Amino acid sequence: MDKALLAVNESTVAGLGRLARFFGFSEVMGRLYGTLLLSPEPLSLDDLMERLKISKGSVSMNMRALERWGMAKEVWVRGERKKYYEAEPDMWQVIRSVLNGRERREVQTALQVLGDSVTRLQKAEAALNPEEKALAAFYLERMDDLQAFFQVANLALETILGSGESLDFDAVTKIEIG
Amino acid sequence: MDKALLAVNESTVAGLGRLARFFGFSEVMGRLYGTLLLSPEPLSLDDLMERLKISKGSVSMNMRALERWGMAKEVWVRGERKKYYEAEPDMWQVIRSVLNGRERREVQTALQVLGDSVTRLQKAEAALNPEEKALAAFYLERMDDLQAFFQVANLALETILGSGESLDFDAVTKIEIG
DNA sequence: ACCTTCATTCAAAACGTTCTAAACGAAGGG
DNA sequence: CCCTTCGTTTAGAACGTTTTGAATGAAGGT
Numbered sequence: 001m002d003k004a005l006l007a008v009n010e011s012t013v014a015g016l017g018r019l020a021r022f023f024g025f026s027e028v029m030g031r032l033y034g035t036l037l038l039s040p041e042p043l044s045l046d047d048l049m050e051r052l053k054i055s056k057g058s059v060s061m062n063m064r065a066l067e068r069w070g071m072a073k074e075v076w077v078r079g080e081r082k083k084y085y086e087a088e089p090d091m092w093q094v095i096r097s098v099l100n101g102r103e104r105r106e107v108q109t110a111l112q113v114l115g116d117s118v119t120r121l122q123k124a125e126a127a128l129n130p131e132e133k134a135l136a137a138f139y140l141e142r143m144d145d146l147q148a149f150f151q152v153a154n155l156a157l158e159t160i161l162g163s164g165e166s167l168d169f170d171a172v173t174k175i176e177i178g
Numbered sequence: 179m180d181k182a183l184l185a186v187n188e189s190t191v192a193g194l195g196r197l198a199r200f201f202g203f204s205e206v207m208g209r210l211y212g213t214l215l216l217s218p219e220p221l222s223l224d225d226l227m228e229r230l231k232i233s234k235g236s237v238s239m240n241m242r243a244l245e246r247w248g249m250a251k252e253v254w255v256r257g258e259r260k261k262y263y264e265a266e267p268d269m270w271q272v273i274r275s276v277l278n279g280r281e282r283r284e285v286q287t288a289l290q291v292l293g294d295s296v297t298r299l300q301k302a303e304a305a306l307n308p309e310e311k312a313l314a315a316f317y318l319e320r321m322d323d324l325q326a327f328f329q330v331a332n333l334a335l336e337t338i339l340g341s342g343e344s345l346d347f348d349a350v351t352k353i354e355i356g
Numbered sequence: 357a358c359c360t361t362c363a364t365t366c367a368a369a370a371c372g373t374t375c376t377a378a379a380c381g382a383a384g385g386g
Numbered sequence: 387c388c389c390t391t392c393g394t395t396t397a398g399a400a401c402g403t404t405t406t407g408a409a410t411g412a413a414g415g416t
Binding site for chain 2 (some may be wrong): 004012028030038090091106
């Protein structure tokens with residue numbers, strides 16, 4: 001195959017591997033995704049194993065993970081009985097899927113814990129000596145700050161998750177803060 | 179000390195440790211940050227070592243990391259010759275600092291690599307056979323998608339980084355996408 | 357019904373990361 | 387000028403994570 005095509009393929013796969021790490025996934029997941037993204041045809045486990053030079057077991061497990069995160073899906077190829085995969089090409093779809101499955105939960109539980117802490121402090125206040133009261137007040141300030149932070153995060157998440165199919169460039173140039 | 183205060187402290191420290199992991203930092207960094215955030219007074223390395231039950235070496239290294247990320251700063255306590263630290267309490271300041279130091283670079287290089295790939299493909303196109311030409315065209319589509327994605331990411335980053343001192347809750351309720 | 361072809365699972369190994377404890381270095385006080 | 391008190395650095399240990407290779411399981415074709 002042409003040298004330029006190979007070079008582009010390699011750097012893209014490497015870059016997506018890097019990006020995957022960055023998002024807390026394994027690098028292999030990113031490389032698998034990249035390989036699929038740059039293939040006009042769906043690829044089998046054996047194809048992927050050969051291209052990335054990794055074991056079949058690893059391909060199998062990482063592809064299942066990619067599937068769970070909505071980054072790739074199985075695809076039926078007529079006449080073949082192997083499993084074939086293709087990448088979800090819509091990046092925003094991928095982002096939404098990941099945010100929905102991870103960040104969302106994370107923010108919700110954080111807000112829950114913070115709310116509980118505030119309640120706890122307020123209930124305990126009466127029984128505290130002056131020094132402790134001062135500390136409790138200080139804690140409450142910090143809890144408020146943290147709550148404000150997570151509420152913003154929550155709002156941003158909801159906004160992205162609630163956005164329709166195409167969150168393309170033109171649409172997002174209209175983001176306003178303040 | 180009061181039970182409620184201890185419980186709140188513990189769950190907050192644990193939660194921030196969790197959050198730190200989530201953002202790709204070590205859990206200890208998050209716990210150190212949380213401990214400082216919930217202390218009205220600056221704390222010394224020995225204080226932190228004792229409270230978190232970790233070695234002094236670990237405290238030292240992790241505190242330097244926190245400093246580099248702008249999450250904590252050294253503070254002089256008159257009469258003492260120990261080093262004292264306090265947490266940066268403005269969460270948005272912390273976020274900006276981290277985004278500026280990591281995500282920014284990441285997005286820039288990604289855009290750089292993608293641009294190079296596009297150029298490379300365009301230059302090579304003439305020398306390709308029909309089959310390769312089709313693949314090159316396919317690659318160019320994918321590169322465009324990826325570029326669009328990273329350009330949005332870049333814009334979002336610039337918006338956050340460019341926002342003034344206080345990016346508080348009221349201000350951000352005005353985020354609009356689309 | 358058997359044989360072949362795949363995919364999945366799992367235990368062991370390889371790997372990277374992070375902690376600790378000890379050695380080292382710096383700095384101030386007596 | 388030594389002694390004490392801190393902080394940093396580093397080599398080794400402990401830990402968790404990921405990969406592999408082999409065993410297992412499932413499913414189609416003959």
